[in-house]
Amino acid sequence: MKYRVLVLGAGFGGLELTTILSETLGNQADITLIDKNDSFTFGYSKLDVMFGKQLPESVRLPYRSIAKPGVTFRQETITEIDPVAKRVTTNAGVYEADILVIALGADYDLSATPGLIESGHEFYTVEGAFKLREVLANYEGGDVVIGVDSWPYKCPPAPCETALMLHDFLTERGIRDKCTISLVMPLSKPIPPSPPSSEAILEGFRERGISYYPLTCVKQLDFSRGVAVLDDDKELPCNLFLGVPKHCLPDVLKSSSLAENGWIPVSPINLMTKFPGVYSVGDVTSVGIPKAGIFAEAAAKVAAAAIIAEVQGGDPPPPFTGAGTCYIEFGGGRIGKIDVDFLSGETVQSHYHGASTDLLVEKKLFGSSRKSRWFGL
Numbered sequence: 001m002k003y004r005v006l007v008l009g010a011g012f013g014g015l016e017l018t019t020i021l022s023e024t025l026g027n028q029a030d031i032t033l034i035d036k037n038d039s040f041t042f043g044y045s046k047l048d049v050m051f052g053k054q055l056p057e058s059v060r061l062p063y064r065s066i067a068k069p070g071v072t073f074r075q076e077t078i079t080e081i082d083p084v085a086k087r088v089t090t091n092a093g094v095y096e097a098d099i100l101v102i103a104l105g106a107d108y109d110l111s112a113t114p115g116l117i118e119s120g121h122e123f124y125t126v127e128g129a130f131k132l133r134e135v136l137a138n139y140e141g142g143d144v145v146i147g148v149d150s151w152p153y154k155c156p157p158a159p160c161e162t163a164l165m166l167h168d169f170l171t172e173r174g175i176r177d178k179c180t181i182s183l184v185m186p187l188s189k190p191i192p193p194s195p196p197s198s199e200a201i202l203e204g205f206r207e208r209g210i211s212y213y214p215l216t217c218v219k220q221l222d223f224s225r226g227v228a229v230l231d232d233d234k235e236l237p238c239n240l241f242l243g244v245p246k247h248c249l250p251d252v253l254k255s256s257s258l259a260e261n262g263w264i265p266v267s268p269i270n271l272m273t274k275f276p277g278v279y280s281v282g283d284v285t286s287v288g289i290p291k292a293g294i295f296a297e298a299a300a301k302v303a304a305a306a307i308i309a310e311v312q313g314g315d316p317p318p319p320f321t322g323a324g325t326c327y328i329e330f331g332g333g334r335i336g337k338i339d340v341d342f343l344s345g346e347t348v349q350s351h352y353h354g355a356s357t358d359l360l361v362e363k364k365l366f367g368s369s370r371k372s373r374w375f376g377l
């Protein structure tokens with residue numbers, strides 16, 4: 001009998017997990033991967049499109065390219081998940097599984113920040129970031145606020161990268177002196193687990209005249225008065241807002257028995273939920289590390305190994321360490337790198353590699369290796 005594995009969500013976590021299962025189990029399993037979209041886009045590609053470095057069509061990786069033994073991709077919207085029966089309903093049908101993996105990522109609640117939908121912009125959805133490409137190309141100058149609206153949010157360094165890249169972009173357009181850039185973030189430092197990288201980023205802000213507001217969020221936009229209002233009621237002048245909207249569970253999980261305190265709790269040992277045979281990886285979980293693609297991928301490796309042990313027998317995998325490598329854009333074609341391990345030791349371990357153009361080559365390889373491994377492109 002073939003094991004029926006159902007993977008919900010074809011993002012960083014779902015793609016890596018499906019790839020490992022196919023490589024190891026091949027036709028021993030019947031793996032169905034479901035996503036509502038027709039393509040995947042790396043998070044950092046959103047910034048590249050927004051700042052005119054890449055074209056939208058060149059960063060979309062189409063799911064139709066996936067051709068892996070044992071894997072069927074379905075473009076459908078999941079409307080119901082029954083973790084006890086391991087039954088999933090979509091807009092097109094009903095699926096029964098022996099093993100279920102939930103990798104549906106984090107969704108956004110734009111309405112949680114008054115004024116954001118009416119007159120602000122966000123760069124966390126593909127649509128929002130791609131729309132900003134034209135907005136920024138036609139911007140004539142003024143007060144730009146890059147603001148995070150709540151915690152947790154994915155890829156914590158991304159707003160800092162956006163501020164540094166925006167400085168370069170406005171400089172190249174010859175309008176930097178007509179603009180101010182302010183960055184509002186809930187964290188105490190740009191990257192709390194890595195003090196040297198935080199210091200390098202803060203130095204970058206000082207050199208470029210970027211104002212930094214830590215430990216607070218943007219709670220409201222009032223464009224009739226041209227201000228962004230922070231949690232402590234401080235007001236920043238703003239005629240262009242680039243926001244990181246409040247993150248939340250995808251709708252299909254909001255009232256599910258899988259959810260607790262806003263996310264899906266999982267075992268840090270093997271990423272299993274409280275329901276036997278139901279795993280969850282990536283941003284949708286509350287496993288205790290930041291939400292980022294690299295950690296979704298690391299979690300997928302552990303969950304895949306646990307599933308393979310379940311199907312083939314054998315020892316369970318070593319526990320999830322929450323380890324990975326993050327690449328940070330410093331602008332000017334320079335990239336910094338942080339190797340971090342959240343869960344192996346008693347405290348977070350990290351090592352920072354200073355920004356250089358050499359690391360740009362490594363970051364490109366990071367993207368191209370996934371593109372080839374997951375999509376055969």
Ligand SMILES: Cc1cc2nc3c(=O)[nH]c(=O)nc-3n(C[C@H](O)[C@H](O)[C@H](O)COP(=O)(O)OP(=O)(O)OC[C@H]3O[C@@H](n4cnc5c(N)ncnc54)[C@H](O)[C@@H]3O)c2cc1C
Pocket residue numbers: 008009010011012013014034035036037042043044045046047076077078079103104105106123124125154155158250252281282283284291292293294295296326327
């Ligand atoms: C601007 C920006 C820059 C970033 N840069 C980096 C970076 O440099 N490095 C890094 O590691 N991370 C980065 N990230 C974060 C990274 O993109 C995410 O953390 C990562 O994609 C999470 O992977 P995931 O598999 O958990 O979820 P996702 O990749 O979000 O995948 C979830 C999938 O589920 C699907 N889905 C959701 N609901 C349904 C439904 N009801 N029916 C069907 N399908 C559904 C979605 O369409 C989606 O494809 C960045 C993010 C942003 C926004």
